[in-house]
Every structure is written in structure tokens, then in C-alpha cells.
Amino acid sequence: MKKTPTRKQLEESADTAWKDAIRDHIKVRYKEEIPKGWYTADQISKQIGHNKEYTSRYLSELINAGKAERKKFAQLVVADPPYYRRLPMFRLI
Numbered sequence: 001m002k003k004t005p006t007r008k009q010l011e012e013s014a015d016t017a018w019k020d021a022i023r024d025h026i027k028v029r030y031k032e033e034i035p036k037g038w039y040t041a042d043q044i045s046k047q048i049g050h051n052k053e054y055t056s057r058y059l060s061e062l063i064n065a066g067k068a069e070r071k072k073f074a075q076l077v078v079a080d081p082p083y084y085r086r087l088p089m090f091r092l093i
Contacts, residue, residue, distance in 0.1 A: 027076070040088070041055055041088070059090055063090075066093065068091065071089055072087060073087060074086055
């Protein structure tokens, strides 16, 4: 004989359905491809072997000199529920 689900079980499954629906919607709606050649300040600081503060200072100088460009891209943050955050990225011109 099949048991009838309890009210709590029904609420939990509805909550999960809503979470899944919102999670899937967010992943599709805000998905943004990052073009080749764009890097975060952390990635650049690792490439050149300096800390983020040093790198950020010189990135600002390069941008002011017209040798680099800054643009924000949506990046998926893995959480429950996941969300997108607009992170600054840089490229050489």
C-alpha cells in the first residue's frame, strides 16, 4: 500500500521545485560568455607573480594611459541558490 505524503514532505518538495526552477532560470538568463583575452585582477596578479594590490595599481595606470580596458562580466557564484555577480575584467588594447 502506497503511503500518502505528509504536509511537510509536500512543502519540502515544493520548495525544492521552486529552488530548482529559479536556479535554472538564473543560469540561463544571466549567462554571459567571456571573450578570450579578458582576465580578472587575481588572474593577472598570478600570471605576473605580484600581489593583487600591486597589480590593481598598475592596471589603473594602464587603463588611464589607454593601454588596457576594463569591463564587467557576469560570473556564476556557486552557492545555494547560485547567483551571478558582475566582476571587473581587464584586457590589453
